[in-house]
Amino acid sequence: MKQYLDALKFCYQSGENVNSRAGAVRKSFGYQMRFDLSKGFPAITTKKLAWKAVVSELLWFIEGSNDERRLAEILYEDKRDNLINKKTIWTQNAEADYWKSKSKFEGDVGKIYGVQWRSFNGVDQLKKLIDGIKNDPNGRRHIISSWNPPELEKMSLPPCHVFSQFFVSENKLSCQLYQRSCDMFLGVPFNIASYSLLTHMLARECNLDVGYFIHSLGDFHIYAEHFDAVKTQLKRSPMKLPTLEFETKNFFKYGINDFYLKNYEYHAKIEAKMNV
Numbered sequence: 652m653k654q655y656l657d658a659l660k661f662c663y664q665s666g667e668n669v670n671s672r673a674g675a676v677r678k679s680f681g682y683q684m685r686f687d688l689s690k691g692f693p694a695i696t697t698k699k700l701a702w703k704a705v706v707s708e709l710l711w712f713i714e715g716s717n718d719e720r721r722l723a724e725i726l727y728e729d730k731r732d733n734l735i736n737k738k739t740i741w742t743q744n745a746e747a748d749y750w751k752s753k754s755k756f757e758g759d760v761g762k763i764y765g766v767q768w769r770s771f772n773g774v775d776q777l778k779k780l781i782d783g784i785k786n787d788p789n790g791r792r793h794i795i796s797s798w799n800p801p802e803l804e805k806m807s808l809p810p811c812h813v814f815s816q817f818f819v820s821e822n823k824l825s826c827q828l829y830q831r832s833c834d835m836f837l838g839v840p841f842n843i844a845s846y847s848l849l850t851h852m853l854a855r856e857c858n859l860d861v862g863y864f865i866h867s868l869g870d871f872h873i874y875a876e877h878f879d880a881v882k883t884q885l886k887r888s889p890m891k892l893p894t895l896e897f898e899t900k901n902f903f904k905y906g907i908n909d910f911y912l913k914n915y916e917y918h919a920k921i922e923a924k925m926n927v
Contacts, residue, residue, distance in 0.1 A: 652695050652889050654684040655843065659835050662873055663881050671872070678872035686847065688861035689823075691892025693847050694912055695840040697884050699920045704740055705844045706907050713777065713903060715769030719745040720758035725907055731758075744807040753805070761806040767797045781902065784817060784824065784857045793817035798831075812842055817853065818862070824854040825862035833871035836881055837923055842866070848910065851895055856902040880923045890916045 666677035686693040694700045707726040716722070719741045720731045727737055744750065745760050753761065768777045776795045783793050794817075797810035811832040818825045828846050833839050847864045854861045873881055893915035900909065 652693060652697065652840075652892070654686065655693075655695065655840060656697065656885065656889065658682050658684060658839075658868065658871065659873075659881060660885055662835050662871055663878075663885070666873065668875075673874070675875035676872040677875070677878075678870055680870055682868040682871055684843075684866045684868075686843065686864045686866070688847055688850060688864055692851075692895040692912060693843050693864065694893055694915060694917075695844075696890040696892070696915075696917045697887040698840075699917045700840060700844055700915075701740075702844075702910075702912060702915075703907060705841060705848065706910050708740065709845050709848055710905060710907065712765035712768055713905075715765045717760055717762060717766050718756075718758045719760050723758075728907065741807075747807060750807040754807075760808070762799070762802045763806050763808060764797045764810055764812075767799050767802075767810070768795055771796065771799055780817065781853065781856060784819060784853065784859075788819040788857075788859075793819075811838065812846070815846065817850075819859065820862065822859055823862035824850060824857065824859040825865065826850040826853075827865040827867060829867045829869065831869040833868045835871055835873050836877040836884070839866075839868075839871070848895070851897070852902060852905070855897075855899055877923050880921045883921055887918050890918075 661682070662677060662679050666679045668675065668677050703726060707722060710725055711722045719739060720734070722739045722741055723734045723737050724731055726739055727734055741760055745754070745758050769775050780793055780795055783790055795815050796813065798813040803809050812828055812830045814829045816827050826846055826849070830842060843864065843866060850864055851861055893912040895910065896913050897910045
């Protein structure tokens, strides 16, 4: 994960201090990281990755759900009636003051990622992507977009990771993600893991090997309240990357316990508050 640490260090040392919608940040613009997925799974090792949170959110997106309580069911493997006090990474968005007047039910997060993936103005982008990779691997339209301008006001959070393109070469599947807004300390390691996992899943579904995950950052920033955590992290040395193991199943039928990071070693967790 040296690429990530280099980007984090660059932002911390060279970024511009500004006041943003979510408070004081240090920001930069335009950066690209490249991870060879054949050489290990890019799980952050200078702190602990919340692996089950990564997997559950991705499976939730794949379902096309807009229900934060459904995410809780996937994460905790229990019925929502038993999860009243259990939170997820989307609980704050579902309960945010700015969203409550638009929310249609408890747990509603609006037409966010999964909804757009599975029904972008009626188009199931995910099924279309899989069909395209299988039947026209050399095509240049293997794309998923989460940025749907007419529906941005119907989302509890406009998409940060907005556009991904997939590419087949030498029987290997690669993914390039463009992320417009990048929380370098909390969000980006999570996004790297999520889209790397998605690339593995799609490659397995399409009978391909994995190539690269390429992460293009737009506005990448560090919140002021994360500065001490970032300094702690930058003092740590990265460890060897783990490998991802999972059995072949129907792409839409995986569960949270189907994915395992083998030989995952990491430094201690660093606590930090998420900005909404």
